[in-house]
Amino acid sequence: MISAFTGQQIRDAEQPLLDSGEGAVLMQRAAYGLAQAVIRELKKKRRLAGASVTVLAGKGNNGGDGLYAAAYLARRGMRSTAVLAADSVHAEALAAFRAAGGRVLQLGTSNAEELAVLCAGEDVIIDALLGTGARGGLRDAPAELIAALQELGPRLVVACDVPSGLDAGTGEVHWPVLDADVTVTFGGFKAGLLTDPGEGCAGRVELVRIGIESALPEQAPELRRLTGRDLGALLPRPGRRSHKYSRGVLGVVAGSSRFSGAAVLGVHAAALAGVGMVRYIGPEPAARMVLSRTPEALWESGDPGRVQAWVVGPGVDGEEQLGRAGAAVEVALGNDLPVVVDAGALSLLPERCPPHWILTPHAGELASLLDSLPSTGEVAVTRADVESRPLHFVRQAAQQTGATVLLKGATTLVASPSGIVFSQSEGTPWMATAGSGDVLAGVLGALVAQAADGIADDDAAYAGLGLDPADRWAAVAAVAASVHGRAGTVASAACDGGPLTASAIAAAVPGVIGSLSAEYDRTIP
């Protein structure tokens, strides 16, 4: 599992080393790691000798890291320039840069545009204006420079620790920000690099160890991200004595006469994600389509019989189907069953939900949900609010509803009511397509139904992640988001990175589950 931290958590871990006079050593390690990353990136494109690099250096230690890295690159034969964004910058680092033969330019009130043009022609730009010590975003001439540079589209941008203007703890972005190709971050992942909108500006994130790692609060990170290995350990597998009922039966209330495709996709995806059986509840025309795509499913026109978990809501529309969704929610509440509550059913929530209810809104639905809660307050939450502060709002929704909340997006966040948050980002932008969310609901339902009987016990895989039983549902949802994202990426790769349909995402699910499990089995002793 990858743990990510706030800027404050990183600074707290650094403090003992700073107190013992090791600050300069930490900075040298950071700068060396940054320079090595620049060299690796550049070598993918051209020879190092004679290539040009410009470091944009701010007044703090972030600027110091950048200047030392640029000094190192100058000594390796690169034509190095520093653009100083403040009157005083890290003095020793600047001296080292000058001693290495670097050229120094001062950003002033009238030359931002001119310097932006110069920077855009460079082979690499190192963005070292602001790091974890930033309050708010860039202002004045540095803001002008970055806005103009972003417009011009530089060749290769490497961000030092975080893209300047990004809040390291929350992922909130104070525009303008220069989009990085790679962010080289020091000591520990910053939470803001693993949640949108920050993650969208950071490019690929590389971690450089600087010696503070053992002092980080590994048991209480701000964000967690499951890796392929975690998924391999958590994904359920049937045993020799398993049968379809013991493997989980999922009830699905989805679709309607208008949106029958949601039912078709949700049920099919659940079947492909390995659930023992799916019972579909919905109107006859939708049921016919469901059964023609997934003959393994059962259509229940009356009492659905026993299920271990429910998916309620994808494509649910009209009084009759909403009535069935409401009845399923009541049954789940009465029998203490886990439920995936999606789309149309988000309006049917009781005042307080348990953590094994997993809500799956997108940003607009989360805004409406928060607005409907009595505890939210006077000011309406909009979709734009959620998009600019997803980590804040997903946590708020989980705390206020009591449910686990999965907020769909390029980076999907899952919050448990206790405040633990997972972030997964394995998908491709092509997955922003109709029906993609219905497939996710089906995959999640299948995993929840399979987990329902064992997750609260001392399940070794979940206990190994140090998660309390109530927080394990968030891990199940993170597994589903990751499998869904990986399936989309695999499906797109099968057509050379081309477009995909929701059906193609679903079709790739068994292969993703199979290869994650097989890879894990190969690596355990």
Ligand SMILES: NC(=O)C1=CN([C@@H]2O[C@H](COP(=O)(O)OP(=O)(O)OC[C@H]3O[C@@H](n4cnc5c(N)ncnc54)[C@H](OP(=O)(O)O)[C@@H]3O)[C@@H](O)[C@H]2O)[C@@H](O)CC1
């Ligand atoms: N600690 C260590 O040993 C190590 C730290 N490391 C590195 O240091 C970075 C953190 O360094 P940092 O704390 O100096 O903060 P950083 O972001 O560079 O500068 C902020 C300064 O700028 C100012 N300022 C604030 N907001 C502003 C704004 N909006 N617009 C303009 N100015 C603004 C503010 O100064 P003030 O205005 O308050 O005088 C503040 O002092 C970290 O990201 C990593 O790269 C690594 O080398 C490993 C070892």
Ligand SMILES: [K+]
């Ligand atoms: K930076």
